[in-house]
Amino acid sequence: MRGIITEKQYEIYYHDIDYKRKALITSLVNFFGDVATYQSEELGIGLDYLKSNNAAWVLYKWDIDIVEFPKYGDKITVKTSAYSLKRFYAFREHEVCNKDGNIIGTAKSVWFLIDIEKRKPIRILKSLYEAYDINEKCNEELNMDKIKNITKIDNEEYFTIRYSDIDTNRHVNNTKYISWAIEAVPLEKILKYTLKRIKVIYKKETRYGHSITSQVQIDDNGDSMDCIHRILDDEGKEATLLETFWISNKEY
Structure with a gap:
């Protein structure tokens, strides 16, 4: 650091x-x-x-x-x-x-x-x-892996944005997108695995009173599970992209 x-x-x-x-x-x-x-x-x-x-x-x-x-x-x-x-x-x-x-x-x-x-x-x-205390010439970027494109939709959920979802910048708090993404993974999957890594890209703001769709692609490998997530706004535009990586509770 x-x-x-x-x-x-x-x-x-x-x-x-x-x-x-x-x-x-x-x-x-x-x-x-x-x-x-x-x-x-x-x-x-x-x-x-x-x-x-x-x-x-x-x-x-x-x-x-x-x-x-x-x-x-x-x-x-x-x-x-x-x-x-x-x-x-x-x-x-x-x-x-x-x-x-x-x-x-x-x-x-x-x-x-x-x-x-x-x-x-x-x-x-x-x-x-x-x-x-950062030198103005210090502009080295942190290496951040890209997020894979979703190719199939295994499940989707719908949510309406509430007042309690809004932060000081007057848009949805960043943790809410993570909650919405994980909520689209069926409970029986969640109970089998433990989350080990998550990648998120926020692409578009969403606001109070609007609705979103949380979609997920699930690749269940038995000992591990990889998911690609997409949050769409009520116009069908991508608001957030995520990838989550899980390991079996037997291995954790």
């Missing part, structure tokens, strides 16, 4: 877990987002600062690997740092450590800075380079 490293401790509460008493992937993603926001606030370039510059961060990509999901009652430390800044993109790294300091999860993410009113990308402010 490069740049300033910020860490924050979290306890896994009951509302963070699934039926196996292990943290939901969406809970971990919420922690990643929270510690990134916390870092910006600590460095004086948080929500109020961005608003005063008519700017906001929008998440573009995730690539998350989970070694072991923390369990109910566990205390974990989540770390983050800005890896590099390039034009209007920010590349960020994250780690999850257990109480013994062992890394049990990692994540890479890509964000871009937008003009709040125009909803269009803008160049990274010089003050952000300085605050994150």
Whole structure:
């Protein structure tokens, strides 16, 4: 991890877990987002600062690997740092450590800075380079694998966007797309497997009152399961693409 490293401790509460008493992937993603926001606030370039510059961060990509999901009652430390800044993109790294300091999860993410009113990308402010301690010449990108195209639809579900799905940027919170994607995987599949990796690309904003369709292609190999997901808005346009990789509970 490069740049300033910020860490924050979290306890896994009951509302963070699934039926196996292990943290939901969406809970971990919420922690990643929270510690990134916390870092910006600590460095004086948080929500109020961005608003005063008519700017906001929008998440573009995730690539998350989970070694072991923390369990109910566990205390974990989540770390983050800005890896590099390039034009209007920010590349960020994250780690999850257990109480013994062992890394049990990692994540890479890509964000871009937008003009709040125009909803269009803008160049990274010089003050952000300085605050994150990133050299302006440091524009190396994190390697992020592409997401496969969906070729068949094994299942689909429909959802209406609620007020509680909306975040501070007035569009759907990024974790909701992950929930919708996983919800399209039949329960009997979910009960057999444990999620080990997830890749996400956010392509289009969706808003309160609209509806979405969550589609999934499932390749069940017995000891593992790979899924390709697609979230469509109510005009049939791709809003989010995802891939999830699962391992049999017998192997976990």
